[in-house]
Amino acid sequence: MASSAHRPPASPGAGRALLATAALAALFFVIGLGRADRLAADGVVYDVAARQLWRNTTIGRQALVGAAEWPPLPILLRLPAAAFAVAGDVGPFPSLAVSAISGAAALVLLWRALGRWGAGWARAPVALAVAAHPFFLAETLGGGNGPLALCGTLLAAAGLADWIADRSLRALVRLAAGAALLTGSSLDLIPWVAALFAMLLLDLAFGRFARGQRGAALWLAALPAAWVAGLWILANWLIMGDPLYFLRGLRNAAALSPLPHPAPFPFSPRDAAAAGLALAAAGAAAARGRRAGAFLGLLAAAPPAIAFALSAGGLLWSPSPLLFVAAPLALLAAAWHAQAAPRPGAARAAAAVAALALTAAAVARLPERSLHAPERAAFAALADQRGRWLPRIEARVRARSPYSKVFVAGYDGLALLGAAPSDTFVPTLDFDFGAAERDYAGNRLYLLVRRPERRGALDAIHWKYPRIYELGSRHTLYDSDWGDWRLFEIVQPRPGGARP
């Protein structure tokens, strides 16, 4: 009771946590600015989408809500920074700011969760293991979406463990916030959120509660995520005219399965170690009847399992986020178990060794078939194309007519064009031949389509006009190839249209 302190802090450590987050975020941001040429591909897409949204363009609104594989929260979180970026016409500032803050927040969340559980001894090795992970560094310093997903998983998993342990409202709100964050920011982790809620339901079914408390807890836990999903549907109805528009790419993926050139399943020794650690912690906790530890371990083992299932179905476009969140979750589960173990000394030592081994593996970059490499290569190619090909394409089409427009289809198109607006190139996410001809009557029109691969295969252009890349359509004439991209001229199938 603070009878004499009249301006007490919000809670012990909260101020320090904020300061630590700010300091770490500033550090990550400054380092990230120094290597802006190595931006994560999705970071560039989100960055451009946020700038477009801030300019209140149609493409910005469509990018915000139009695809489940490009969820809206990463764009929304970039908006405040995008406001400055648009005004100042600066580089990848929004994405770097968000990834730096979320990376810092993830480390602080981990630190605080371990502190709450009395596992202060595990803080340093676990934080080190996470911070040294190449994916964490690449994403945090490169404007990627991974750290945000990590924040969501840590919040939700630690929230579930705390809820089972102390039934506190705070834990429930943390769980709910984490689930909502993941629902709106990471399609890859939606199955993980489903697993989280399944475990919560199990706990509610078998735990002891006051009358009506089960239902209330479920409402509080699920409502934010349900609200995010509901809003997404509403926004699709308002912006795209179809409440389930954002799911159509996924439906197409299921039809296409396997996706063209799906990502391989890069289960490295480090991932195997993390999954093994998680399962061991889950098994040990289950054997001792500790529900929180068992669920935490299972949640840590779930991401590789999800990645494997998607890979087996040919639907894996990037295993990195799933495999990445597994390691911090496994360490969290191990620390939880070690703290609660009957012989804590030995268990702590084992957990610390595991954390340090994972760190060493990360630092030494043990053989990994792929962590993030394909996307990074793809983005490097995009950046290269932007510099070399776009001017040539522009010169080519303008040589034919000064009134030429080139529609660049899909989310990769946003990254290709970057933040700079252009008179010739028009990004499009929901391309329609009729609308294009109506809106650009008097212009000579072209369409630039990327080869459908992985996540790009889910773009609207590929499910609205199946096999357009390979076969074209009755509205298009093949023009030329530009690396992964194919340029079509848009033609009238029947005479008498609006075009000259």
Added chain:
Amino acid sequence: MTPPAAPPAPGLDDPLALSRAQPEWSAKTPLTRAQSAAVVALSIALIAAAAARPWAVGRAFVLAATVFYLLFTLYKLALARLSVARAAEIRVPPEETAALDPATLPVYSVLVPMYREPESLPGLVAALAAMDYPADRRDVQLLLEEDDAATRAAADALALPPGFRITLVPPSFPRTKPKACNVGLARARGELLTIYDAEDRPEPDQLRKAVAAFRRLPAEVVCLQCKLNFYNPRQNLLTRWFAAEYASWFDLSLPGLSALGGMIPLGGTSNHFRADALRALLGWDAYNVTEDCDLGIRIRRRGGRTRMLDSTTWEEACSSLPYWIRQRTRWLKGYIQTWLVHMRRPFRLWRELGAADFVHFQVLIGGIVLSLLINPVFWAMAVAWFGFRRTELMELFPGPVFLMSAFCLFAGNFTFLYLGAIGCYRRRYHDLVKYALAAPVYWALMSYSAWRAFGQFFSNPFHWEKTRHGLFRAPPAG
């Protein structure tokens, strides 16, 4: 022990002392000349500007309202976050209250203003008599209006327990609860003093808790506000919403303010005072229909502090919609009065409150009324936009403003819903959580009351719309 007879403080035998001695602190003059001139000038300027450039004025209005909504949402979130801090409330464990030596307990005055509430009297007396406080140290005054024959008759018919007495309030203008309380304050004998409504059921150890807390706290803490909630939250849908609102206000927002050590707009009952400090403030403003809220601000302006005490008083939630609307109208009219009284000299207010409390005052007193007044405008625009696709509305929402507005509409409203649900859960009203989520209908009722209050402020500023109690007959908890 017989309570020592305390002579009334000079001037305090006058229930209108504040309005006579310090008229600048009283709502007796609803609008000062300067304020009236400012209102007229602002209205003329707005009308002229709207006639000349309607879209520009509309855009400015939307921008200002959107920024306000955004800040208000963040503010409420921050308060809720602060409310979970350990220091948010004064907690007094049962062993501490049990350890209080009865011989050292101070005389505790309890004021209970009543008007036309004969049916509440037996239950009230029983509840107060059951409080864990020595009978010889309690000084309970039932403040009855002289011309309220029914309540007087009911009181006469009751055998009042030791420490209870009846104080008659002579009929005079204005006929308000604060005037009756001032009459009681002048005759109060206690070192500490609290106020309850007729239908209140305070937790039995509340007085002891307050004594223990006051002993622990520095002298500048002159008031403790207990939490209020209802013993009939499940009577009907209205009481469910009302209980959810109270849970959010008393269990999240006010503890958050308390954690900051800032000003607290007092709730209508269960405010515990150091009686001398209250007398120094000249009691309540008899012309203010939310005298409690006003008193909370005055305490802070005079350098005192209010803290939240972790004890609950159970009240009867108004279960009748017409009466609920009257009650809410009175509260919101009082908030308008209070805001105008203290904004007569805004720079002085800033100086006396400090920057942080000045912001709290603007947001919690002016801001709440303002938001309720402008909410219907935005709801209408949302309906026109979503339902009828009135694209011309986009003129009012240029790019960034549209984004902020959309954020407020979707995330802001959800935040308020969710905070209501959290409040219910925290208060262990588990079954009410789902009702908290239907609160937008309740918000519409509040907005209706706000507009009614706005009109009544000009037409009948001192009219006290009495809340009818006794509509709930089940035995109260407590």
